[in-house]
Amino acid sequence: MTQIKGRAVVLGASMAGLLAARVLAEFYPQVLVIDRDRVIGVRTSRRGAPHTVHAHGLHARGQLNFEDLFPGLLQELRDAGVPTGDLGEMRWYFNGRKIRPARTGLISVTAPRPVLEHHVRSRVASLSNVKFLEEYNILGLTASDDAAQVTGVRVQHRSDNATPELLEADLVVDATGRGSRTPAWLEEIGYQRPREERVKVGLAYTTRHYRTRPEWFDGVQSINPVASPAHPRGAFFGQVAPETCILSLTGILGDHPPTDPTGFLEFARSLPVADIYEAIRDVDALDDAVSFRFQASVRRHYETLTRFPQRLLVLGDAVCSFNPVYGQGMSVASIEALALREHLRRGAVPHPLAFFADVAHAIDTPWEISAGGDLDFPGVEGRRTVKVSVGNAYMARLQYAATKDSRVTDGFMRVAGLVDSPESLMRPAMVARVLRHAVRRPGPGPSWLDTAR
Numbered sequence: 001m002t003q004i005k006g007r008a009v010v011l012g013a014s015m016a017g018l019l020a021a022r023v024l025a026e027f028y029p030q031v032l033v034i035d036r037d038r039v040i041g042v043r044t045s046r047r048g049a050p051h052t053v054h055a056h057g058l059h060a061r062g063q064l065n066f067e068d069l070f071p072g073l074l075q076e077l078r079d080a081g082v083p084t085g086d087l088g089e090m091r092w093y094f095n096g097r098k099i100r101p102a103r104t105g106l107i108s109v110t111a112p113r114p115v116l117e118h119h120v121r122s123r124v125a126s127l128s129n130v131k132f133l134e135e136y137n138i139l140g141l142t143a144s145d146d147a148a149q150v151t152g153v154r155v156q157h158r159s160d161n162a163t164p165e166l167l168e169a170d171l172v173v174d175a176t177g178r179g180s181r182t183p184a185w186l187e188e189i190g191y192q193r194p195r196e197e198r199v200k201v202g203l204a205y206t207t208r209h210y211r212t213r214p215e216w217f218d219g220v221q222s223i224n225p226v227a228s229p230a231h232p233r234g235a236f237f238g239q240v241a242p243e244t245c246i247l248s249l250t251g252i253l254g255d256h257p258p259t260d261p262t263g264f265l266e267f268a269r270s271l272p273v274a275d276i277y278e279a280i281r282d283v284d285a286l287d288d289a290v291s292f293r294f295q296a297s298v299r300r301h302y303e304t305l306t307r308f309p310q311r312l313l314v315l316g317d318a319v320c321s322f323n324p325v326y327g328q329g330m331s332v333a334s335i336e337a338l339a340l341r342e343h344l345r346r347g348a349v350p351h352p353l354a355f356f357a358d359v360a361h362a363i364d365t366p367w368e369i370s371a372g373g374d375l376d377f378p379g380v381e382g383r384r385t386v387k388v389s390v391g392n393a394y395m396a397r398l399q400y401a402a403t404k405d406s407r408v409t410d411g412f413m414r415v416a417g418l419v420d421s422p423e424s425l426m427r428p429a430m431v432a433r434v435l436r437h438a439v440r441r442p443g444p445g446p447s448w449l450d451t452a453r
């Protein structure tokens with residue numbers, strides 16, 4: 001492997017930062033990963049990553065890429081009691097209807113997110129040339145006098161009265177998540193900020209954990225009534241450990257699941273399907289509910305900039321944070337990490353704009369799926385191009401057809417899992433299967449409350 005001189009510094013020790021550090025360690029003699037939190041050995045949600053208390057699935061493409069970067073990780077997780085299963089064999093509901101299960105061969109890992117992160121971080125920390133700098137605030141970057149290249153990072157330990165320190169770097173990778181300061185910092189040193197695309201969804205997750213009862217899941221790993229325009233309230237109810245399950249309720253456009261026990265239960269009752277409410281109505285949760293608000297999906301178009309300082313890269317949520325209900329963020333971060341590896345294999349520090357072109361390529365399809373899918377909700381603002389409208393009209397038919405035909409489920413899950421491209425759903429054989437069941441756009445499935453009356 002071609003070695004590159006010097007030290008690579010990764011900003012942020014969450015999932016994107018860890019994946020980047022793993023790749024950089026193949027090429028740099030020294031990799032330093034900085035985070036404001038204590039992270040080593042931590043298996044619970046932490047202040048710098050509060051979203052990690054909520055349901056997180058590592059779906060197909062991510063699972064494959066994580067395994068590539070950390071051979072044996074899947075078995076390690078299974079040995080640690082993490083539930084894994086076929087993505088197509090979960091109990092999925094779309095538009096209030098259960099789709100047919102399908103054996104896709106694609107694995108989904110539903111570890112508590114901090115536990116998954118802990119396993120990944122332990123692997124990265126075991127690499128002899130990687131060091132973690134914990135409990136350090138990242139204050140900013142330093143650049144050469146002509147601002148042509150980044151030269152280091154200013155940091156400060158979080159203890160009282162700590163003096164700011166300067167860390168020299170031959171490459172800086174910003175993986176500080178959606179709050180990344182790179183756009184502001186670029187402006188400060190005379191560059192343009194990247195253009196930002198936003199799709200406002202006004203989403204919130206509210207989450208509690210329960211002791212699992214065997215009858216709840218009946219052999220499936222999770223029960224997921226996914227939000228649709230007619231049934232905009234959704235949920236992820238899944239096993240996260242042999243005896244523990246998580247319930248994340250989701251509501252959009254300001255219709256947020258409450259945190260008080262009565263309101264939480266009522267929200268679960270209002271889901272279109274009964275499974276979740278029936279399971280939890282008479283049991284005590286293991287914890288209080290916590291909520292996380294996600295106002296908008298945000299995509300920063302670094303690839304369209306014409307000038308950018310050398311020796312600085314950005315990846316993960318810092319470039320694009322997707323509506324989380326589509327479960328894409330960790331998978332996309334892994335695709336970007338593999339793209340970084342391809343650039344480093346050329347034997348030199350990656351050219352930022354060339355790297356961003358590949359990052360944009362990695363983001364295009366998942367963004368089309370999630371931001372495009374969100375525009376099917378009439379209350380979500382945004383430009384509905386013909387492609388988006390036709391795509392959503394077809395997806396509604398396809399999801400209906402999946403309630404009748406497991407081959408359609410298989411094709412759908414391969415795309416949702418970022419393994420196949422959306423074009424695969426437009427192949428004549430698939431279109432014929434879809435239209436056999438749904439020539440017109442199907443109306444919503446009835447809510448269980450309507451049928452129970």
Ligand SMILES: Cc1cc2nc3c(=O)[nH]c(=O)nc-3n(C[C@H](O)[C@H](O)[C@H](O)COP(=O)(O)OP(=O)(O)OC[C@H]3O[C@@H](n4cnc5c(N)ncnc54)[C@H](O)[C@@H]3O)c2cc1C
Pocket residue numbers: 011012013014015016017034035036037047048049051054055056057058059062136137138139175176177178179205292294315316317318324325326327328329330331333
């Ligand atoms: C509610 C929710 C549910 C989700 N569910 C899924 C899912 O099911 N599947 C999936 O694949 N993805 C999911 N995601 C997305 C996923 O969490 C992210 O894509 C993933 O964590 C990668 O993020 P990241 O590492 O880029 O940033 P983050 O996870 O935000 O991490 C940023 C890190 O940088 C550190 N940091 C930031 N600023 C500073 C600073 N100034 N100084 C020092 N340290 C700093 C933070 O402490 C943190 O550790 C979900 C997201 C949310 C919000």
